Amino acid sequence: MATTLLDPHRYPAFELVRLYHERWEVESAYFAVKNSLLGRRVLRSRTLPDTAQEIYALLTGYQVIRIAIADATSPVPGTDPDRASFSIALHTARDQIVQAAGVIAGTTIDRVGAIGRAVLKHPMHTRRLRISPRAVKRPLSRYAYKSLRVDRRTYKATINIGILLTAPNSP
Numbered sequence: 001m002a003t004t005l006l007d008p009h010r011y012p013a014f015e016l017v018r019l020y021h022e023r024w025e026v027e028s029a030y031f032a033v034k035n036s037l038l039g040r041r042v043l044r045s046r047t048l049p050d051t052a053q054e055i056y057a058l059l060t061g062y063q064v065i066r067i068a069i070a071d072a073t074s075p076v077p078g079t080d081p082d083r084a085s086f087s088i089a090l091h092t093a094r095d096q097i098v099q100a101a102g103v104i105a106g107t108t109i110d111r112v113g114a115i116g117r118a119v120l121k122h123p124m125h126t127r128r129l130r131i132s133p134r135a136v137k138r139p140l141s142r143y144a145y146k147s148l149r150v151d152r153r154t155y156k157a158t159i160n161i162g163i164l165l166t167a168p169n170s171p
Contacts, residue, residue: 003016025082028086029062032062032086032087032090033058033059033062036086036087036090037058037061037062037090038058043055064093065086065089065090065093065115066081066086068089068093068113068115068116068119069081069084069086069089069115069116069119071113071116072084072113072115072116072117072119072120073116073119073120076120079120079123080126082124083123083124083125083126084119084120084123084124085119085122085123085124088118088119088122089115089118089119091118092114092115092118092119093115095114096114096115
């Protein structure tokens with residue numbers, strides 16, 4: 001990992017590495033929208049304003065479910081919202097909408113609700129640190145390059161690592 005954050009007191013190395021691994025969470029969010037909310041379908045809209053409206057509706061639905069997950073996990077000590085299953089929360093929300101369950105709130109507001117209870121009942125395993133080396137994307141077909149006489153079977157790689165140590169500025 002390369003960084004320009006060089007002050008070890010303000011930016012401890014372990015914390016930077018932990019945050020570096022959490023960058024994968026955005027990939028989980030993309031997966032949740034594409035696979036869970038859309039069900040691997042394409043957008044139905046045909047015009048630009050309708051497409052924008054459909055995207056905003058998907059993102060609003062995603063955010064509402066994430067807020068329900070955060071509300072459910074925040075009062076439970078030691079519970080990480082990352083361990084809550086988006087799919088379980090989505091299915092529970094869909095069931096509530098279809099059944100019109102809990103539409104009219106009582107005098108007391110239950111922050112956990114049905115979605116929170118379902119999510120807390122089935123927590124996911126703690127996530128492992130994800131490591132993925134940078135890779136060159138392979139072409140779909142090597143036949144297109146035969147006419148160019150380019151060898152796509154072997155690649156030469158040069159790796160150079162430089163570590164720069166600077167003395168901290170004294171006040």
